[in-house]
Amino acid sequence: MKAILIKQFVSDLADLQVSDIAPPKQDKSKIQVQITHAAVTHVDQLYAQGLHQNNKRHIKPPFILGNEFSGIVTESNPLSPFKPGDRVFGGALGAYAEHANVSADTLRTVPQAWSNLQACAVGSSGAISYGALISVAGLRRGECVLILGASGGLGVMAIQIAKAVGARVIAVVGGEDKADMVRKIGADEVVSYRDVDWEESVRGKTAGGDGVEVVYDAVDQLTERVGMVRSALKCIKYRGRIVIVGFAAREGKMEQVAMNRVLLKGAAIYGYRFGEDGRRDPRRVVDAWEGFMRLVDCGKVGPVVYERSYDGLGEVARALLDVREHKTWGRAVVKVRSEGEQSKVKL
Numbered sequence: 319m320k321a322i323l324i325k326q327f328v329s330d331l332a333d334l335q336v337s338d339i340a341p342p343k344q345d346k347s348k349i350q351v352q353i354t355h356a357a358v359t360h361v362d363q364l365y366a367q368g369l370h371q372n373n374k375r376h377i378k379p380p381f382i383l384g385n386e387f388s389g390i391v392t393e394s395n396p397l398s399p400f401k402p403g404d405r406v407f408g409g410a411l412g413a414y415a416e417h418a419n420v421s422a423d424t425l426r427t428v429p430q431a432w433s434n435l436q437a438c439a440v441g442s443s444g445a446i447s448y449g450a451l452i453s454v455a456g457l458r459r460g461e462c463v464l465i466l467g468a469s470g471g472l473g474v475m476a477i478q479i480a481k482a483v484g485a486r487v488i489a490v491v492g493g494e495d496k497a498d499m500v501r502k503i504g505a506d507e508v509v510s511y512r513d514v515d516w517e518e519s520v521r522g523k524t525a526g527g528d529g530v531e532v533v534y535d536a537v538d539q540l541t542e543r544v545g546m547v548r549s550a551l552k553c554i555k556y557r558g559r560i561v562i563v564g565f566a567a568r569e570g571k572m573e574q575v576a577m578n579r580v581l582l583k584g585a586a587i588y589g590y591r592f593g594e595d596g597r598r599d600p601r602r603v604v605d606a607w608e609g610f611m612r613l614v615d616c617g618k619v620g621p622v623v624y625e626r627s628y629d630g631l632g633e634v635a636r637a638l639l640d641v642r643e644h645k646t647w648g649r650a651v652v653k654v655r656s657e658g659e660q661s662k663v664k665l
């Protein structure tokens with residue numbers, strides 16, 4: 319089968335190549351999936367270059383790149399909830415390949431109303447944003463939330479989840495096309511992080527200029543001027559909550575925060591790692607998935623797919639570069655194989 323195999327970490331994403339490798343060996347404890355689509359995420363860029371914290375311990379070469387996919391079940395254990403022909407989406411390493419063997423607990427059934435392309439664009443982002451905003455930050459109806467990284471794969475889910483629970487959303491983005499997109503999916507106010515003193519503008523959009531109750535931070539790079547948590551502390555109301563989801567760094571240098579600012583704001587700052595929660599406390603991840611899927615089932619949250627199509631694994635490198643260059647919004651998706659190809663499933 320074709321796959322993007324990382325034999326050694328690359329220093330330039332353009333060097334990623336498609337290899338011909340043996341398909342995964344049969345494993346009765348796993349579900350075999352023919353991958354139709356694979357998502358292009360910031361995490362994939364880091365994994366390719368060995369720059370993610372997981373590359374220190376869990377993920378080392380050789381491995382197949384790609385973390386989120388949708389596809390069609392080709393074989394499964396009769397006791398499994400998934401049957402051959404089922405359309406599924408999920409999060410597991412090895413998405414940039416034509417086939418994968420994955421654990422049933424990493425898979426979800428594609429909702430009837432979604433294509434495989436759309437399901438792939440949602441991936442785990444919805445459950446991650448639900449866990450961060452609702453389970454961790456405890457966002458409630460009537461509160462105002464600032465979404466940093468609002469145009470990204472996680473951010474577009476966070477906007478819709480916040481609106482679904484009755485919160486007011488201020489979205490922070492980096493360009494006009496992205497501003498239009500986040501307004502379309504429900505953002506009440508939009509601010510550009512490229513404006514000088516954009517934090518003042520955020521405060522000006524809150525009741526009495528007091529600031530927001532909650533900040534959701536899914537930014538993947540630090541700004542030139544200040545870090546995102548420092549900005550969040552400027553935008554937040556007294557006793558507000560900040561939940562950090564993005565791994566914001568500049569050239570590997572992590573943001574430093576002056577603790578007196580945390581004290582002066584009486585702020586609570588939470589870190590949230592979906593994968594680590596799954597390893598340490600799987601019930602929390604199940605709860606996040608269930609909460610998110612309830613919003614999907616009542617039509618309150620939907621996929622946001624970046625408009626450019628990437629056809630075949632050979633376009634993975636181009637797609638990752640587009641993400642890095644801030645060209646994309648929502649989730650960019652690579653079509654690995656057409657949904658109807660070699661399958662009876664037609665959409």
Ligand SMILES: NC(=O)c1ccc[n+]([C@@H]2O[C@H](COP(=O)([O-])OP(=O)(O)OC[C@H]3O[C@@H](n4cnc5c(N)ncnc54)[C@H](OP(=O)(O)O)[C@@H]3O)[C@@H](O)[C@H]2O)c1
Nearest residue numbers: 467469470471472492537538540541563564565590591592
């Ligand atoms: N904690 C967890 O469990 C978990 C799970 C998955 C991912 N993550 C992390 O979450 C982050 C977001 O992931 P994603 O897939 O949503 O990434 P993404 O699609 O690439 O989105 C990143 C967002 O960051 C914004 N951004 C980049 N530089 C910025 C800057 N200097 N100032 C303000 N905003 C900036 C981008 O805005 P523009 O495009 O408008 O410039 C974009 O909206 C990544 O760091 C990823 O590693 C965490």
